[in-house]
Amino acid sequence: MSMSTSTEVIAHHWAFAIFLIVAIGLCCLMLVGGWFLGGRARARHKNTPFESGIDSVGTARLRLSAKFYLVAMFFVIFDVEALYLFAWSTSIRESGWVGFVEAAIFILVLLAGLVYLVRIGALDWTPARSRRERINPENSISNRQQ
Structure with a gap:
């Protein structure tokens, strides 16, 4: 068994090397072309968000409930399950x-x-007060009347 020389390796993988060079070159060409052809607006409204012609009110930095992240993780888990089952099928x-x-x-x-x-209630989105009312409806009604 002989060791491959560098010229044999290059001869064997030349098509992939050319593909890689062309792909990187095209990406760079498009980025440079967009930079040259793009507008150069330096106005006050350049970095403000545009929402259908309506001025934004407040901040976009909202705190979301952790339940949204749980649903996103559940989606990823069951989406990966679907991928595995499709490959199995x-x-x-x-x-x-x-x-x-x-x-x-x-x-x-x-x-x-x-x-x-x-x-454990990870998929239950009702507030804790509504859950208590659902479990003990007579207690919640009497508590409201007092």
Whole structure:
């Protein structure tokens, strides 16, 4: 077994090197072209956000509830699950029953996680006061009358 010389490696990968150089060159060309052809507005309104012709009111830095981030994480988790299942479904004939059992275990683990999230209330968006009223409706009515 002989070691590959550098000329053999270059000869073997020349097409990829040319592709990489052309891709980087095109990116640089488009950035420079946009810089030359772009407008040079230095007015007061240059960096203000434009919202359908209406002036903005207040700040755009709002604090969002952590539940929004939880929903985003759940979406990513179940989206990745869909990707794995799609890849599994394309090779179902080759994987046979072993692949089916593996996919079933994968789905059951994610389903157990979803049941856990529902049980701890991670997907419940109602305020705590509404939850108490839903659990004990007679107590909440008597508390309001007092």
